[in-house]
Amino acid sequence: MQTAIPSTREETVREMEELRRLLHYHSHRYYVLDAPEIADAEFDRLYQRLVKLEQAYPDLITADSPTQRVGGTPAEGFERVAHSVPMLSLANAFSAEDLLAFDTRVKSGLDGEPLEYVVELKIDGLAINLVYEAGRLLRAATRGDGTEGEDVTTNVRTIKAVPLVLNCQVPPVMEVRGEAYMPRPAFDRLNEERLQAGEALLANPRNAAAGSLRQLDPKVTAARTLDIFVYGMGAREELTVGTHEQTLRFLQELGFKVNPHFKVFKTIEEVIDHCESWAEKRVDLPYDIDGLVIKVNSLAGQRRLGSTAKDPRWAIAFKFPAEQATTIVEDIVVRVGRTGVLTPTAVLRPVRLAGSTVSRATLHNEDYIREKDIKIGDTVIIHKAGEIIPEVISVVFSRRTGEEQSFTIPEICPECGSLVLRIPGESAHKCINSACPAQLREGIIHFVSRDAMNIDGLGQAVVTSLVDAGLIADAADLYTLTAEQVVKLERMGPKSAQNLINAIAVSKQAGLSRLLFGLGIRFVGAKAAATLARHFGDIDLLRQAAEEDLTALDEIGPRIAESVVEYFARPETEQLLTKLAAAGVKLTEEKRRTTEGLPLSGKTFVLTGTLPTLTRSDAAALIESKGGKVASSVSKKTDYVVAGEEAGSKLDKAQQLGITVLNEQELQHLLGGA
Numbered sequence: 001m002q003t004a005i006p007s008t009r010e011e012t013v014r015e016m017e018e019l020r021r022l023l024h025y026h027s028h029r030y031y032v033l034d035a036p037e038i039a040d041a042e043f044d045r046l047y048q049r050l051v052k053l054e055q056a057y058p059d060l061i062t063a064d065s066p067t068q069r070v071g072g073t074p075a076e077g078f079e080r081v082a083h084s085v086p087m088l089s090l091a092n093a094f095s096a097e098d099l100l101a102f103d104t105r106v107k108s109g110l111d112g113e114p115l116e117y118v119v120e121l122k123i124d125g126l127a128i129n130l131v132y133e134a135g136r137l138l139r140a141a142t143r144g145d146g147t148e149g150e151d152v153t154t155n156v157r158t159i160k161a162v163p164l165v166l167n168c169q170v171p172p173v174m175e176v177r178g179e180a181y182m183p184r185p186a187f188d189r190l191n192e193e194r195l196q197a198g199e200a201l202l203a204n205p206r207n208a209a210a211g212s213l214r215q216l217d218p219k220v221t222a223a224r225t226l227d228i229f230v231y232g233m234g235a236r237e238e239l240t241v242g243t244h245e246q247t248l249r250f251l252q253e254l255g256f257k258v259n260p261h262f263k264v265f266k267t268i269e270e271v272i273d274h275c276e277s278w279a280e281k282r283v284d285l286p287y288d289i290d291g292l293v294i295k296v297n298s299l300a301g302q303r304r305l306g307s308t309a310k311d312p313r314w315a316i317a318f319k320f321p322a323e324q325a326t327t328i329v330e331d332i333v334v335r336v337g338r339t340g341v342l343t344p345t346a347v348l349r350p351v352r353l354a355g356s357t358v359s360r361a362t363l364h365n366e367d368y369i370r371e372k373d374i375k376i377g378d379t380v381i382i383h384k385a386g387e388i389i390p391e392v393i394s395v396v397f398s399r400r401t402g403e404e405q406s407f408t409i410p411e412i413c414p415e416c417g418s419l420v421l422r423i424p425g426e427s428a429h430k431c432i433n434s435a436c437p438a439q440l441r442e443g444i445i446h447f448v449s450r451d452a453m454n455i456d457g458l459g460q461a462v463v464t465s466l467v468d469a470g471l472i473a474d475a476a477d478l479y480t481l482t483a484e485q486v487v488k489l490e491r492m493g494p495k496s497a498q499n500l501i502n503a504i505a506v507s508k509q510a511g512l513s514r515l516l517f518g519l520g521i522r523f524v525g526a527k528a529a530a531t532l533a534r535h536f537g538d539i540d541l542l543r544q545a546a547e548e549d550l551t552a553l554d555e556i557g558p559r560i561a562e563s564v565v566e567y568f569a570r571p572e573t574e575q576l577l578t579k580l581a582a583a584g585v586k587l588t589e590e591k592r593r594t595t596e597g598l599p600l601s602g603k604t605f606v607l608t609g610t611l612p613t614l615t616r617s618d619a620a621a622l623i624e625s626k627g628g629k630v631a632s633s634v635s636k637k638t639d640y641v642v643a644g645e646e647a648g649s650k651l652d653k654a655q656q657l658g659i660t661v662l663n664e665q666e667l668q669h670l671l672g673g674a
């Protein structure tokens with residue numbers, strides 16, 4: 001999509017019309033049919049584009065523009081209900097800068113009055129308005145277009161967390177608002193059942209929740225295990241609370257389920273830190289959140305700020321980088337892994353996803369491709385959560401043209417030409433050649449990966465060149481490489497060669513747990529590796545362990561134990577370990593790490609910009625080895641900011657907060673000349 005404003009007015013008019021048409025179409029699919037065709041991030045991009053054009057040409061804003069209206073239209077089949085207080089949407093913030101701008105707007109709206117923010121999780125479900133009369137649930141409605149929603153009372157009654165009668169004295173009429181959602185386990189179960197029944201899978205828990213609440217048969221809703229968190233009130237007569245926080249506590253006392261993770265802050269900087277911290281923590285929640293909601297705490301302040309036609313000025317939604325995106329499968333290629341298994345991979349038209357550009361997604365195996373019916377040329381929705389490689393979750397069948405091509409696993413290995421066989425009883429296909437060069441290469445790629453030895457600068461391309469040039473025949477050979485050898489590789493300058501050698505040297509201290517994982521012992525994942533390392537503390541003790549010593553440990557089952565014993569009995573393992581030890585690679589692990597007594601214990605560092613010789617992760621490893629902590633964003637709790645070339649907003653912030661800024665040399669000095 002273009003980013004510049006079109007040069008002529010006619011072009012702008014045309015683009016705006018097209019955007020409105022697309023946004024209406026997709027809103028209908030999303031809000032009314034509960035069957036989106038594109039990922040939310042793509043919808044948001046189209047929407048932001050329209051906002052930008054409307055800002056440039058305010059006279060071209062039409063009353064029916066999606067930027068002027070809330071949500072969708074109520075669906076057929078339900079009674080319509082008018083909301084006594086409109087149910088608005090929320091403006092979005094996609095970055096710290098957006099939150100700072102929100103803070104500035106709020107402060108000027110309140111003439112600089114002292115201010116507090118309440119930050120809540122943004123549950124990814126759908127808004128429900130609950131009307132209580134004399135303490136009894138009278139009606140429940142969806143948001144609809146904000147003015148009128150659908151009457152879904154009978155269905156909402158099946159949600160156990162919705163109190164039908166309230167605990168104590170309440171005003172004669174009271175409206176409570178909350179988010180109905182489907183917990184992740186219930187969603188996975190539902191999709192599993194649909195898969196068995198040959199029905200279309202639901203795109204995400206939000207759409208599943210919306211679809212479940214809008215069933216004409218309440219028995220279906222009841223079977224779907226929905227839940228609700230409430231977060232505010234609509235009409236609120238005769239209430240004495242003065243802040244949003246008090247409202248939440250009051251609702252809790254009345255017997256409503258309020259999400260426990262809300263917090264009050266005095267500054268926007270603390271709000272930003274808090275929001276960023278949830279980007280990782282959220283994967284541990286049993287339900288989906290798509291961001292956090294920041295609200296002005298004082299209700300008087302909220303009233304003073306008021307609302308636009310679409311959203312309140314006293315609140316904003318901070319959205320995480322998108323985890324889903326829509327793109328096209330341009331090709332399907334096969335990669336041979338370190339165990340010889342062939343993994344089909346989709347080559348995608350590059351697309352932004354969860355903060356990075358993605359051009360590949362795993363397709364796991366042939367059965368997976370069949371099940372999802374993925375073809376070359378298909379438009380697909382892809383998904384990425386946490387650190388996991390993106391996955392294709394579904395095909396947008398309505399975009400099929402008939403030109404798409406089916407894919408089958410090749411019968412001979414694309415790397416060595418040997419025969420490929422399907423492993424009996426599994427869905428995997430495998431190259432039968434145990435000396436297949438792909439296996440060595442992939443083994444090294446695994447060895448240096450982030451959760452293993454974590455060697456920066458050793459990506460796929462460099463490893464491939466090293467293997468192809470015959471410079472390494474096993475992982476231990478990495479440690480005898482010299483900068484002179486490395487610099488001869490294609491696209492390798494003297495500086496990056498030296499950086500690579502530094503990073504390899506740093507990895508010698510990675511410790512037993514990372515090493516064990518990096519060795520790629522069958523069934524030994526990062527977690528089992530950590531358990532083994534913590535328990536044995538030394539690779540020699542682990543090598544002598546019998547299967548029953550291993551299975552005695554929590555989390556180590558017979559399959560892992562058998563595999564570990566078999567691995568250490570191999571002569572080539574013996575050889576490899578001898579070489580690693582000779583190279584000075586650490587083969588032990590402190591049984592428990594404590595930072596007490598270390599020189600940097602209790603100090604928090606933030607790294608920004610490019611340092612002259614150390615990569616970020618090497619610098620972090622050095623700091624941590626001296627007991628320091630490395631954080632991702634600058635706050636008042638930061639002790640030092642280490643800044644290199646092209647340091648950005650973190651450096652500005654450090655200067656604002658008066659935090660000590662170090663260059664690499666000063667850091668090295670602090671580390672004791674390390």
Ligand SMILES: NC(=O)c1ccc[n+]([C@@H]2O[C@H](COP(=O)([O-])OP(=O)(O)OC[C@H]3O[C@@H](n4cnc5c(N)ncnc54)[C@H](O)[C@@H]3O)[C@@H](O)[C@H]2O)c1
Pocket residue numbers: 026027029030031036037038039040041043044070071088089090120121122123124125126127128143178179231293317
């Ligand atoms: N993929 C598509 O085709 C498509 C189409 C239309 C809309 N969408 C997506 O829908 C979203 C826009 O929907 P929207 O207008 O409902 O806005 P929104 O969902 O971004 O924000 C408003 C809603 O947040 C919810 N919410 C959750 N927790 C809350 C809390 N603690 N306090 C207050 N509200 C809370 C409420 O339901 C409220 O109505 C966007 O993410 C957009 O990408 C996608």
Ligand SMILES: [Zn+2]
Pocket residue numbers: 336413414415416417418431432433436437438
């Ligand atoms: Zn092969």
